[in-house]
Every structure is written in C-alpha cells, then in structure tokens.
Amino acid sequence: MRLHYDVSGGEFLRAGEASSSLKKVLKQLGVSSDVIRKIAIAMYEAEINMVIHANGGVVDVDIDSEAVRIKLEDTGPGIPDIALAMTEGYSTASDEVRDLGFGAGMGLPNMKKNADFLNVMSEVGKGTTVEIKVNL
Amino acid sequence: MGDFVHSVELDKEKCIGCTDCIKRCPTEAIRVRNGKAVISGEKCIDCGLCIKVCRQRAKKATTQNMSIIRRYPYKVALPAPSLYAQFKNLSNVNVILTALKRLGFDDVCEVASGAQMVTEATKKYISENTGARPLVSSACPAVVRLIVMRFPSLIENILPIIAPVEASAAAVREYVMSLGVPRDDIGIFFISPCAAKCSYAINPIGSERSDIDGVISMQDIFMSMRNGINGLTDVEKLAQSGVTGVDWAAAGGESSGLAIENAIAVDGVENVIQVLEEVENGQLQDVDYIEGLACTGGCIGGPLTVTNSFVARNRLRRVQREMRGMSPEERRPLPLSFKHVDFFMRKKIEPAPAPKLDEDMTAAIGKLEKINRIYAELPCIDCGSCGSPTCRAFAEDIVRGQANIEDCIFMLRNRVRYLAEEMLDLSAKLPQTFSQSAPFVAQPAVRQAKR
Numbered sequence: 001m002r003l004h005y006d007v008s009g010g011e012f013l014r015a016g017e018a019s020s021s022l023k024k025v026l027k028q029l030g031v032s033s034d035v036i037r038k039i040a041i042a043m044y045e046a047e048i049n050m051v052i053h054a055n056g057g058v059v060d061v062d063i064d065s066e067a068v069r070i071k072l073e074d075t076g077p078g079i080p081d082i083a084l085a086m087t088e089g090y091s092t093a094s095d096e097v098r099d100l101g102f103g104a105g106m107g108l109p110n111m112k113k114n115a116d117f118l119n120v121m122s123e124v125g126k127g128t129t130v131e132i133k134v135n136l
Numbered sequence: 137m138g139d140f141v142h143s144v145e146l147d148k149e150k151c152i153g154c155t156d157c158i159k160r161c162p163t164e165a166i167r168v169r170n171g172k173a174v175i176s177g178e179k180c181i182d183c184g185l186c187i188k189v190c191r192q193r194a195k196k197a198t199t200q201n202m203s204i205i206r207r208y209p210y211k212v213a214l215p216a217p218s219l220y221a222q223f224k225n226l227s228n229v230n231v232i233l234t235a236l237k238r239l240g241f242d243d244v245c246e247v248a249s250g251a252q253m254v255t256e257a258t259k260k261y262i263s264e265n266t267g268a269r270p271l272v273s274s275a276c277p278a279v280v281r282l283i284v285m286r287f288p289s290l291i292e293n294i295l296p297i298i299a300p301v302e303a304s305a306a307a308v309r310e311y312v313m314s315l316g317v318p319r320d321d322i323g324i325f326f327i328s329p330c331a332a333k334c335s336y337a338i339n340p341i342g343s344e345r346s347d348i349d350g351v352i353s354m355q356d357i358f359m360s361m362r363n364g365i366n367g368l369t370d371v372e373k374l375a376q377s378g379v380t381g382v383d384w385a386a387a388g389g390e391s392s393g394l395a396i397e398n399a400i401a402v403d404g405v406e407n408v409i410q411v412l413e414e415v416e417n418g419q420l421q422d423v424d425y426i427e428g429l430a431c432t433g434g435c436i437g438g439p440l441t442v443t444n445s446f447v448a449r450n451r452l453r454r455v456q457r458e459m460r461g462m463s464p465e466e467r468r469p470l471p472l473s474f475k476h477v478d479f480f481m482r483k484k485i486e487p488a489p490a491p492k493l494d495e496d497m498t499a500a501i502g503k504l505e506k507i508n509r510i511y512a513e514l515p516c517i518d519c520g521s522c523g524s525p526t527c528r529a530f531a532e533d534i535v536r537g538q539a540n541i542e543d544c545i546f547m548l549r550n551r552v553r554y555l556a557e558e559m560l561d562l563s564a565k566l567p568q569t570f571s572q573s574a575p576f577v578a579q580p581a582v583r584q585a586k587r
Contacts, residue, residue, distance in 0.1 A: 001501045001504060001505050016417065016419075019417060020413055020417075023413075023416070025504065027286070027489070027490075028492075028493060028500075028504060028532075029492070029493060029497065029500045029501065029504060030489070030492030030493065030494075030495075030497075030500055033287075033288040033289035033487065033489070034289060036289065036416075037289040037416060037418075040416055040417045040418070041417060041418040044417040044418065044419070045418075063501060064498075064501065065496075065497040065498045065501070110418065136497065
C-alpha cells in the first residue's frame with residue numbers, strides 16, 4: 001500500500017505529523033513495536049531535516065508484507081558532503097533552530113542506526129532524496 | 137490480558153445512546169450499538185473520563201459499597217491524599233482522618249506515607265540504574281495501561297516500582313499482623329479518587345496479587361464524612377505523612393518530590409499521549425523522568441472526587457501549609473514502618489496491543505486499503521450518529537464487520553434518494569394497467585364477495 005504526505009517547511013510545531021500518521025498506520029497493521037520504534041525514529045529525523053533545511057518536501061511510503069520503504073524528496077539546498085553530514089554531532093542548523101531543540105547533529109546518524117537500508121542522494125542547489133528501508 | 141477486569145460499567149437503563157462518551161474517550165474504546173454505549177475491553181484504559189462526561193450518569197466505576205468492610209474483622213482505610221482537598225474550610229489532616237476512621241474502620245493509614253517511601257525508592261533506583269530514559273512513572277494505572285496498549289515499545293521505560301497505595305497496603309498488613317490479627321481477617325480499603333484503581337486491585341501492575349481488598353469511591357463516603365466532621369470530638373493523632381507525600385495528589389507533585397530537575401509532569405490523557413509519541417520518536421532521550429497522569433490536574437481531578445480539581449489544588453496547598461506547622465506530638469505516635477516492604481515490581485509488565493486488523497500482514501494491508509477507500513466516501517464530519525466516534529473509526533468498524541455503511545445517516549440518505557429516483561424512473565416505464573384517471577383502489581365489497 002502507498003501513502004503520500006506533504007511536509008510544509010518552517011512549521012516546527014507541526015513537524016513530525018507525517019511520521020505520527022505513519023506510526024498510526026503501522027500500529028493498525030500490527031507491526032511489532034520494536035520495528036515501529038525504528039521506523040518512527042528514522043522517519044521523524046528525516047522529516048525534521050526536511051523542515052529545518054529544505055523548507056519541506058514530499059514523503060512517499062510503500063508498505064508490503066516484507067518492508068516499509070520511505071522516500072523523502074525535497075528541493076532544498078542539498079548536502080555538499082554527505083560523509084561529513086553522517087558524522088555524529090555535525091550540524092549546519094542555525095542557532096534559531098538549535099534554540100528550538102533541533103539540530104544536534106544526530107539526524108542522519110540516527111537514521112542510519114535505525115534503518116536497515118539508508119540511501120542519501122543530494123545535489124547542491126537542487127535538493128536531497130533520502131531513501132529509508134526498514135524490514136518487517 | 138484477555139481476563140482483564142475493567143473499572144467502568146454501564147447502567148443500561150440510564151444510557152440514552154448519545155455521543156458524549158464516544159466522542160470524548162481518548163482511546164476510542166466506546167461505540168453506541170442498538171442505542172446503548174458499549175465499551176471495548178481491549179481498548180479501554182480505565183481513565184474514567186466517560187464517567188465524568190456522561191450527562192445521564194450512566195457510567196460508573198466498579199467500586200465497592202461501604203458494607204464490604206463488614207466482611208473483615210479488622211478494617212483499615214487507606215485514603216488517597218486527594219481526599220484532603222475535598223472539604224471546604226478544613227485543613228487539619230487529623231480531623232479528616234479521624235472522621236474517616238469513625239465510619240467504621242479500626243485504623244486509617246495515609247497513602248501519602250507510602251508515596252514518600254516510593255519517592256525514596258525511586259531516587260535510589262534512578263541513581264543506580266542508567267538504563268532506558270526517560271523513565272515513566274508507574275503510579276497512574278491508566279497511563280500504564282495506555283503504554284501496554286498503545287506504546288508497548290515503552291514498557292521498558294516504566295519505572296519498575298510499585299504504586300504508593302500498594303506500598304502502604306503492604307506496610308499496613310504487616311503492621312496489623314504484628315498485632316496478632318490473622319492475615320485473612322484484615323480488610324484493607326483504598327479510598328479512591330480514581331476509577332482505574334478498581335481494576336488494579338484485581339489486576340495489579342507488576343505483581344500477582346494486590347494487598348488491597350476493596351476500592352471505595354471518595355464520592356460515596358463524602359457526605360457521611362462531612363456529617364461526621366461537624367461535631368467531631370476526640371480528634372485522634374493519625375497523621376504520619378509529610379507535605380511531599382501529600383503533594384502526589386496534584387500533577388507535578390511526584391516529580392518535585394524526586395527533586396529531578398530534568399523531568400516532565402504531564403496531565404490529561406490526550407497530553408500524555410502526545411508526550412509518549414515524542415518519547416517513541418526518540419525525541420526525549422535527554423529527559424530523565426516523566427510523571428504522566430491521566431486526569432486533568434492529577435489525582436485531584438479523578439472521576440470519583442467531589443471537588444473541582446482547580447479548587448482542590450488550592451485546598452491542598454492550604455492543607456500542606458497547616459501540615460508544616462504540625463508539632464511531632466500531633467502526629468501518629470507509632471508511625472507505620474516500611475522496612476520490610478519490597479518496592480520493586482515482581483512481575484514483568486506484558487504488552488496488550490489492540491487487536492490487529494488481520495494476523496496476516498498482506499491481508500491486513502488489504503483491509504487498511506479498504507478502510508481508506510470507505511473513508512474517502514464518508515462525509516468526514518465525525519458527527520458520531522453512526523455510533524462510532526469518527527468517520528475513520530467507522531470505516532474501520534465496517535471492515536472489521538462491526539458496522540454497516542447504512543449506519544451513516546448521510547450514506548443512508550444518499551441511498552434512499554437513489555432508490556427513490558430509481559422507483560420514479562421505473563414508474564415512468566410501467567405499462568398502463570387501469571384507467572389513468574382513476575387509480576386502483578381495492579373495494580371492500582369485492583373482498584367480501586370473494587369470501
């Protein structure tokens with residue numbers, strides 16, 4: 001089954017709505033709580049990144065009996081050095097964003113830790129696509 | 137937890153099948169079927185909100201009648217600290233406890249004392265264990281039930297320490313037995329603001345058997361206590377707890393007693409759900425402790441209280457002020473000892489998620505897609521007339537075989553209109569049978585002739 005979410009940028013209060021909604025669906029499907037937690041964390045971090053850095057974007061989720069595949073696409077500034085961005089604690093978030101409690105530099109590392117497959121494709125000035133797969 | 141006994145029951149005579157409770161239930165556990173509310177045991181967390189919102193007073197907690205205490209030769213009352221906030225112009229704890237004792241109890245022991253000891257045990261646990269964070273308080277049974285049902289991955293975050301009332305009950309039982317009273321002769325009764333505690337006296341959290349023999353609603357004894365307070369003589373020295381124990385009655389009291397700066401106190405089921413969502417998303421790993429309480433304002437907002445929780449909060453502060461000025465001579469001469477109480481839960485808390493759509497994942501996905509398709513057809517105004525709280529829940533009820541699409545008055549109206557149009561359409565195509573100007577009317581005379 002396919003799900004689609006539009007994530008609007010800059011709305012920190014509403015950030016995380018897509019991941020909450022996906023979590024509800026997975027609970028309804030009876031996915032085990034450990035797997036849901038992994039998906040929730042990975043997707044939440046990716047969604048927040050889209051809000052903080054890329055002024056929002058779109059999320060497409062594909063669920064079958066084997067895995068949950070999440071694709072997050074944005075047309076933001078892109079990530080110049082993905083390897084560096086993967087480093088724990090590395091963050092380019094503004095002070096404003098940090099004051100809100102985001103931007104601790106754990107986003108991508110947390111995604112990597114919780115996903116069974118993570119692919120980050122990015123082009124500076126064009127945008128970023130993040131693919132997350134978690135096996136059921 | 138199939139045999140889980142719930143705390144809320146319905147008076148079918150009084151229920152008029154309105155939408156008050158179905159719309160307000162935080163876990164969407166109630167439906168109106170055949171004109172009466174039906175509570176789903178698999179979804180109910182015993183918060184008691186439906187008791188509060190029902191205008192017909194058709195929902196009640198499964199508390200025991202006062203007469204239950206007569207079954208036991210030695211009767212002990214364990215009043216929750218929220219009891220102290222129920223009386224106007226009364227802030228002397230000894231007066232309140234004496235009035236309670238005079239209702240027929242042999243002893244009265246404060247749950248607040250147990251709370252103080254639980255605070256100590258919790259402090260020790262937090263300093264010695266660096267495991268899952270944030271820890272979530274186990275004191276509110278409705279919140280614990282919410283976690284086992286909706287957030288099973290957070291069971292490991294639940295503080296494995298028993299609730300204050302259980303600690304007090306264990307201490308009291310041991311004390312009374314030390315006086316030479318046989319175990320089975322002792323009846324221990326919780327004077328409760330809380331509906332959920334009724335279930336937990338039967339299905340305790342983290343242990344096989346509760347030391348509580350019955351739960352008595354604060355509302356049920358309020359009037360007789362108030363009458364007893366007028367003209368009360370020979371006030372006994374029964375107060376044992378300090379202000380920190382009494383603080384547990386209101387939201388934020390438990391965590392302030394723990395003196396943890398990095399703690400969240402959240403009250404009201406909806407708010408607790410929001411915070412637990414954040415914990416599940418890994419957003420609150422920097423927080424040490426979460427005190428979650430299902431009732432607004434904490435236990436003083438419980439469904440079995442008499443006084444509005446905001447008024448009660450002020451009264452509680454007044455009681456605490458007076459407590460601070462109490463001399464040692466006014467306190468219980470032989471304080472209850474908690475030396476032998478085991479504060480740790482002995483039984484693992486098991487998850488109890490709501491039933492899946494289907495055991496088979498592919499079939500479950502198919503059903504969810506069907507729910508989405510039905511939902512897209514519905515008016516999405518969540519009116520509740522179908523008996524389900526929202527159009528979304530209604531779509532799921534249809535797929536689960538528990539409702540029919542015609543239960544929706546809008547869908548029914550569409551269907552009736554469609555059928556009427558079809559009939560009209562059809563009537564235009566009918567060949568003429570009798571004279572068009574005189575419609576056929578059966579004549580009684582003809583029928584008589586046939587007979």
